[in-house]
Amino acid sequence: MVKVEKDLIGIREFFSVIVFMISTKATDMTTTRLFEDTFNAAWMVIIGSFVIILPSIVVLNLILKKHQTKNLLEILQLAMGRYVAFGIGFILFLFLLVNTSVESRSYADQLITMNFPKTPLFILYIALLLFCLWGAKKGWEALGSVAWMIFPYVTIALGILVFLLAKDAVINRIFPLFGAGKWEIAKSSFDNVPIYAEAFFVSMLYPFVKDHKTYSRGLLGSLAYSALMMVILYMSYILVFDSQSVGKITYPFNEATRLVSIGRVITNIETFFLTFWLLVIIVKFAVYLYLVSMLFGYVFNIKEFEHTLIPITILVLLLGLIPTNQLDNIFILKQKIIMYSKYMLLLLPPLLWLILKVKAVKNR
Amino acid sequence: MSYIKIILGLGIVLSLAGCWDRKELEQMSYTIAIGLDLPEKIEAKEKQAVDVTFQFANPKLNIKGAPGQEEDPERNIVTLTAPDIVTAKNMANSFITRQISFSHAKVIVVSEELARTDVFYRFMGSALKEREVRRETSIIVTKENASEFIRKNKPESQIRAHKYYQFIIDRSVETGLVPESTINRLLAITDGDADLFLAINGSIGKKNNGVTFKEEDQYLAGNVPKKGGNQVQLIGSAVFKEGKMIAKLTGEETRSALILDNTARIEDMYVSYQDPLNEKYMVACRVKKKTATKVKIKLRKGPPVINVMVPIEIEVLSSPSMENYAEDLQKQRILKKKIESELKENLSTLVKRTQDEFKSEPFYWSLYARPLFSSTKEYEKWDWTNKNYPFATVNIKVDVEIVGFGKQMKESEMEKVRD
Numbered sequence: 001m002v003k004v005e006k007d008l009i010g011i012r013e014f015f016s017v018i019v020f021m022i023s024t025k026a027t028d029m030t031t032t033r034l035f036e037d038t039f040n041a042a043w044m045v046i047i048g049s050f051v052i053i054l055p056s057i058v059v060l061n062l063i064l065k066k067h068q069t070k071n072l073l074e075i076l077q078l079a080m081g082r083y084v085a086f087g088i089g090f091i092l093f094l095f096l097l098v099n100t101s102v103e104s105r106s107y108a109d110q111l112i113t114m115n116f117p118k119t120p121l122f123i124l125y126i127a128l129l130l131f132c133l134w135g136a137k138k139g140w141e142a143l144g145s146v147a148w149m150i151f152p153y154v155t156i157a158l159g160i161l162v163f164l165l166a167k168d169a170v171i172n173r174i175f176p177l178f179g180a181g182k183w184e185i186a187k188s189s190f191d192n193v194p195i196y197a198e199a200f201f202v203s204m205l206y207p208f209v210k211d212h213k214t215y216s217r218g219l220l221g222s223l224a225y226s227a228l229m230m231v232i233l234y235m236s237y238i239l240v241f242d243s244q245s246v247g248k249i250t251y252p253f254n255e256a257t258r259l260v261s262i263g264r265v266i267t268n269i270e271t272f273f274l275t276f277w278l279l280v281i282i283v284k285f286a287v288y289l290y291l292v293s294m295l296f297g298y299v300f301n302i303k304e305f306e307h308t309l310i311p312i313t314i315l316v317l318l319l320g321l322i323p324t325n326q327l328d329n330i331f332i333l334k335q336k337i338i339m340y341s342k343y344m345l346l347l348l349p350p351l352l353w354l355i356l357k358v359k360a361v362k363n364r
Numbered sequence: 365m366s367y368i369k370i371i372l373g374l375g376i377v378l379s380l381a382g383c384w385d386r387k388e389l390e391q392m393s394y395t396i397a398i399g400l401d402l403p404e405k406i407e408a409k410e411k412q413a414v415d416v417t418f419q420f421a422n423p424k425l426n427i428k429g430a431p432g433q434e435e436d437p438e439r440n441i442v443t444l445t446a447p448d449i450v451t452a453k454n455m456a457n458s459f460i461t462r463q464i465s466f467s468h469a470k471v472i473v474v475s476e477e478l479a480r481t482d483v484f485y486r487f488m489g490s491a492l493k494e495r496e497v498r499r500e501t502s503i504i505v506t507k508e509n510a511s512e513f514i515r516k517n518k519p520e521s522q523i524r525a526h527k528y529y530q531f532i533i534d535r536s537v538e539t540g541l542v543p544e545s546t547i548n549r550l551l552a553i554t555d556g557d558a559d560l561f562l563a564i565n566g567s568i569g570k571k572n573n574g575v576t577f578k579e580e581d582q583y584l585a586g587n588v589p590k591k592g593g594n595q596v597q598l599i600g601s602a603v604f605k606e607g608k609m610i611a612k613l614t615g616e617e618t619r620s621a622l623i624l625d626n627t628a629r630i631e632d633m634y635v636s637y638q639d640p641l642n643e644k645y646m647v648a649c650r651v652k653k654k655t656a657t658k659v660k661i662k663l664r665k666g667p668p669v670i671n672v673m674v675p676i677e678i679e680v681l682s683s684p685s686m687e688n689y690a691e692d693l694q695k696q697r698i699l700k701k702k703i704e705s706e707l708k709e710n711l712s713t714l715v716k717r718t719q720d721e722f723k724s725e726p727f728y729w730s731l732y733a734r735p736l737f738s739s740t741k742e743y744e745k746w747d748w749t750n751k752n753y754p755f756a757t758v759n760i761k762v763d764v765e766i767v768g769f770g771k772q773m774k775e776s777e778m779e780k781v782r783d
Binding site: 039040113114115116117118119120123134168170172173175176177178179180181182240241242243244245248255258259261264267269334 | 495556742
């Protein structure tokens, strides 16, 4: 009998967690940014970014394979020494922390605008984060199980949404095929590489996944799947709202759920989709919080990092409350994060690989 | 520890229950129709103002034995002058006891007068900021004031007004007498800035107008000859260019436009054509599009060539001339030719009118121009509406297939009947 370690998770759980974390980007403000830049070719940016970040993910994967049982930061320490590793780790931590608060604030704003107009932001935000905290406290394994548990239902709900949207879709709205132009798409694909930033951060969790095969299969599979999901959703938005009009909508996902109806009698069914969406969001941010505190734990050498979850959540909450509105939050802050983080995402894995290679040659 | 857990859990649950956004059905007043008019005494050009009419659903109807809406329409329909639609909601609360919600509004009724100013698009475009305004809401343009239209509207068999609007719009769209005109379509077309948007045209019928008899679909709203029933009629369409109403189409023209438009869903179109063998009589047919209309745009130097192929299926439902179309292939051919030429004539006339009068098209044909370009910039530079469509050569081909003759094949022979 193979002894199953309690903290290790299998491919299904890993797969669904990553899918939730990434593919939700087709339901938030990311859509607005992309549509603004590239009009009806926004779906190509999703594919373009995926292609651009794929090499560095593969390289990272190779590195991780060599150093089984070690996570990213430990490898960093091995390669670059304690101080540099601390520096990079700290930057990663800051990036993830700010990103978490910006994103969670964005979702809180989205909920307020579309569903709870009278609820104060503070209360809603606290409620959201408390839920996520509660989930994160249960640990990585529980999060994975929950993600896999709701995965089929979410997929079905999404399928229903796309199917219902098809009624209003006009295929030719996808043209002119390249939207703002090929060069713009290439540029935007490069700029929006951080859409897949999560693929990079889950490497922190490498030791917690059953084995290397599970990890790499789960990661690549889920990335491809998320890209596909996002492309389908982006396409639906374009086909239903048309390219010029979709850029003006703040939340195309919520607008789409409002538009659909089942037959003549069952209208106003957005709450049905809201339920599943909320479940996904809660899992997503629970994982985010978990990752942030884990990173914190590694950087500052705290073995029992799960105790830092509560202070980290409070920090996220406080940071998230700083921006005055969505514009501040997404179009200024998030834009900056994306601008700087993309170089890190693209360059760190090859650099790491190079250093390790050089070291290996020297030691020989 | 467990106490803390319980308190924490309760806290989360209670805060999620949303003491702020909790709404009791009892406290809500759902608007079914929103009417928009130009205010009478205020100059719309100088000051932003609009007359907003709300028709509310009557919650009492759910109580068994409660009297219906007929008792006093004034209680459920109110009109007030406000700077815009959204703030009118709160203004109305000075005399309406419940919170007003737009989330079940089925139609927005706009008077022609307002639709012909550019204020209309400003209101519609920005009304969508309000979260309760939904994109699938239909737009009806009326000849009279919207408030009058809503007040005069007394549905025959449905007491519930929301069902009236839903059913009559669905049904009229099916028959092709009115176009599908949701806010979503208005925005998509107007923002796309290449086509014309067609809105449902409605009007209050006059008391007696049986004088001018025409074929079944050649009417404008308000002119359909009839007696009894609801005064309000929906037929034909209002043409919007760049968010501003510029003209009206009759029922027949609307049907032609919808035949040429592939995004339209016509399902049940009954048309009568003059019998080619006996000119006194008409042949009643059910007309269906067999497949999508094929639109091919060919670029060349100067204005493009547009080749249109309309595949039509026809079922002959009645021919009072008692000509035996079912059995005689020769006669069928004549009928086919006749319908083809008549349809082609109709379509070409409409296309000509759009080219000369509107300088743009309501058929959503820009969709077929788009694939010819690889980027939006090129496409916009090429300029479909202004530079190309009005001068394009449009070749229309109609391909009619007679697929059926109803459930009775042969006609009785008139001579034998008389004998």
